[in-house]
Amino acid sequence: MGDPEVAAVVVGAGVAGLAAAIELQRETSEVLVIDASDRPGGALRTDHIAGYVIERGANTFQVKAPMLELFRRVKLEASLVRAQPEGRSRFIFRDGRLQPVPTSPLAFLRTPLLSARGKARLLAEPFIWRGDGSGESVAEFAGRRLGAEVVRHLIGPFLTGVYAGDETQLGAAAVFGGPVALERRYGSIALGGVLGWRPGRRRGLRGSYSTADGLGPLARKLAARLAEPPALRSRVTEIRLDGRHWQISISGPAGDRQFRARRVVLATPAYETATILAGVAGDAASALADIVYAPIVGIPIAVDPRAVRSRIAGFGFLVARDAGIRLLGALFMSRLFPNRAPEGRELIQCMLGGMGWRDAVDLPDDVVLRELHADLDRILGLRSEPRTLAITRWRQAIPQPDRDHVRRIASIREALAKLPGIALAGGYLDGIGVASALASGVRAARELMRERSPA
Ligand SMILES: Cc1cc2nc3c(=O)[nH]c(=O)nc-3n(C[C@H](O)[C@H](O)[C@H](O)COP(=O)(O)OP(=O)(O)OC[C@H]3O[C@@H](n4cnc5c(N)ncnc54)[C@H](O)[C@@H]3O)c2cc1C
Numbered sequence: 001m002g003d004p005e006v007a008a009v010v011v012g013a014g015v016a017g018l019a020a021a022i023e024l025q026r027e028t029s030e031v032l033v034i035d036a037s038d039r040p041g042g043a044l045r046t047d048h049i050a051g052y053v054i055e056r057g058a059n060t061f062q063v064k065a066p067m068l069e070l071f072r073r074v075k076l077e078a079s080l081v082r083a084q085p086e087g088r089s090r091f092i093f094r095d096g097r098l099q100p101v102p103t104s105p106l107a108f109l110r111t112p113l114l115s116a117r118g119k120a121r122l123l124a125e126p127f128i129w130r131g132d133g134s135g136e137s138v139a140e141f142a143g144r145r146l147g148a149e150v151v152r153h154l155i156g157p158f159l160t161g162v163y164a165g166d167e168t169q170l171g172a173a174a175v176f177g178g179p180v181a182l183e184r185r186y187g188s189i190a191l192g193g194v195l196g197w198r199p200g201r202r203r204g205l206r207g208s209y210s211t212a213d214g215l216g217p218l219a220r221k222l223a224a225r226l227a228e229p230p231a232l233r234s235r236v237t238e239i240r241l242d243g244r245h246w247q248i249s250i251s252g253p254a255g256d257r258q259f260r261a262r263r264v265v266l267a268t269p270a271y272e273t274a275t276i277l278a279g280v281a282g283d284a285a286s287a288l289a290d291i292v293y294a295p296i297v298g299i300p301i302a303v304d305p306r307a308v309r310s311r312i313a314g315f316g317f318l319v320a321r322d323a324g325i326r327l328l329g330a331l332f333m334s335r336l337f338p339n340r341a342p343e344g345r346e347l348i349q350c351m352l353g354g355m356g357w358r359d360a361v362d363l364p365d366d367v368v369l370r371e372l373h374a375d376l377d378r379i380l381g382l383r384s385e386p387r388t389l390a391i392t393r394w395r396q397a398i399p400q401p402d403r404d405h406v407r408r409i410a411s412i413r414e415a416l417a418k419l420p421g422i423a424l425a426g427g428y429l430d431g432i433g434v435a436s437a438l439a440s441g442v443r444a445a446r447e448l449m450r451e452r453s454p455a
Contacts, residue, residue, distance in 0.1 A: 006032045008263040008448070009248050011276065013230040014042025015434055016425040017267030018222040019070055019441030024263070025227060027449050032259065033223075033230035034250060040230050041219030043397075043427075044434070049389045051342040053214050054300040056392045059331050059349055060210050061434035065203035066442045074225045079218065083208040083336040089314035092157050093323050093379050098310060101154070101318070113320075118149030130187040133172040133180035135403055141172035141180060145189060157318035161329035163432065164294040164354030164398050174401030204435070208315070210337050215434070238279055239264060244420050263448045267425040267441055269293070271396060284415040287408050291428055293396035295361040297352045297368055300333070301376075301386040305346055309381025312346045317379065327375040328354050348386075350376070355400065361393045399428035423447045 007028040010021045013035035021031045039045070043057035060083060063071075071077045091098040092113060102111040109119060125145055133141040138159065143151045151167060159167050159175070173180050182192030211218045223230055234252035241247075248259045266273045274288035305312055316331035328351040334341035341347040350372060353360035360368055369388060376382055409429055416422055423444035427437035 003247065003258040003260050005245075005260040006030045007261065008032070008265070009034065009246070009259060009261040010265045010267055011035075011236045011248070012042065012267035012272075012426070013037075013040035013219075013223060013232075014267060014426070014437065015044055015219065015222070016427065016437040016441035016444075017042075017265065018219065018226075019066075019438040020265040020267055020423075020425050020445040021441075022070060022074060022222065022225050023442050023445030024265070024449070025225075029227040031226065032228065032261070033226060034234045034236055034248075035230050035232055036235040038232055039216075039220075040223040040232070041216050043394075044215040044219040046214030046216030047390065049300075050302070052300065052302055052345075052347050052389055053340045054347070054389055055214055055216075055333070055349060056298060056390070057394070057397075058215055058434050059333065060208040060336065061215070062207075063205040063209050064435040064439060066439040067435050068204055070438065070442060074222070076218075076221055076225075079211045079221060080205075080209050081212055081337060082205070083210070083315070086313055087208060087315040087336045091314060091317040092153070092320055093317055093325060094153065094320035096378075098317055098379065113153045114149050118147055118153070121147030122150055126188040126191050128188070130183060133176070133183055134406070136172045137168050137403055138170045138172050138175050139167040141176065141183075142167070145179075145183065152322070153320055156321045157329075160321075160354060160356070161318040161351075163400065164296050164328055164351065165400050166355045169355065169400060169402055171401050171403040171405045173403075174405040177406075208336070212337075212339070236268075236276055239266075239276055239422075241280055241419065246421065261421075263421040265423050265425055265441070265444045265448065267444070269396060269426060270399060270428040273424060273426070281415050281419065284412045287412050290408070291405075292400045292402070293428075294355045294398045294400055295353045295358055296328075296394045296397035297360050298390075298392040298394070299350045299352065299368070299372060300389045301348050301350060301372075302341065302389055303346045303348055303386045304344070304384075307383040307386075309383065310379070312348070312380070316348075319379075325375045325378065326357055326360075326371050327352055327379070328356075330376075347389075353397075361395050365391055398432055401428075401432075421448060421451060 007030035008024045010017045010033045013033050021033045024031045045056040090101040102108040139151050142155050156167050159165050179189045182189045186192035234250045237249045239246050239248050245260045246264045250257045270288045270291040274285045277285040318329045319325045331349040333349050334347040425441040425444040429440045
């Protein structure tokens, strides 16, 4: 007897894989989702510890159009909980204090985060000669258009907080695709923002989101929309093409198995996708293996606000490069969403490591905690030691799209388009956030559904 056959296999039950499978189900109920872990969700993972709801991976997400459409279709829109309005205030730690991140033109003019010269340079943006951001780093592109101070004091901290990365290595076209395109089209980001603005264009939702009980439960709800539950603890080791069928090799609790499918979505991180593809698309596999990931150590802490000198309010804080702080940033989760901490306590999600402190994931707990407490003391002023709720080490947490990223991804997609019935999804392709990962899953499924396979 031959290997069992299904219409489609999705490898990876992170948000990208779950979205791809839900989308594929519009055409067939025979979709098998396979994941190496013991639960669906990948980097969406929530635990309840001592009355606190803690996130191990992603903390909040944006709701872009593909996510909103998918959630509406599978009746999950009502699960979305928007962050409290106070979450609109964000801070940067610089010159020994937390300073508000300017969000309006007036706030930019008033902020002490930039000198008068830095502000004048920023205002000169529409008069700066047009360049080509497509091969530049973020630091080169933004430095050229907005000035070195904006890069150092605003963009640098932002990229450290979001990408755990370094603006001199991250690629402008991948990270700031919108502004790079505005410069190309209008010669200026500011001018392009005004001239290119169309009312009613936004089709996603404003703000940051979670669900009432965190992101892990959201992944479980998505998985519950599948006709068949994901096969867990099952690692795909390789895939091979046999005529127009893919042969998928899995090693799991029941030993080694093989499946056949006409359609495959690989929704695994780039380095895993590289291994799976090595035998069938060598060049694409080595391009995938070149994508670097930043490590992260996530440490949620419980705080009695009376034991902290600063007021805990707003979304959280980022850290200026010259502040001498190792912490990448922190989110005030209990200020953003209800029921994250017991009454009278605050939950602060701290992130350490990143490209600037890659060893952090390999250091013992006490060493990392000592650094964290010293940093928190400088930033918030601790009257007593906060309580550590968990320590989660992600060796390969956040992809770092470099100057070549856009070109690299295009060439990988081009190579795979030559093979029948296979597509990639994941947070390393077109954007590192949950919303982009989900959108990549929808896109992969649609690519396969569009492809016409002969009967
Ligand atoms: C610490 C951290 C904090 C973050 N914070 C945020 C945030 O606040 N907001 C935001 O928008 N984004 C955040 N992100 C990014 C976001 O979580 C990811 O972009 C998104 O969840 C990626 O989804 P994915 O499905 O592409 O990959 P993943 O979630 O990594 O899922 C991949 C899945 O593939 C499985 N897998 C791997 N190899 C195999 C194999 N060989 N066979 C079978 N299965 C396999 C894994 O078990 C996993 O379940 C954060 C990420 C991390 C790590």
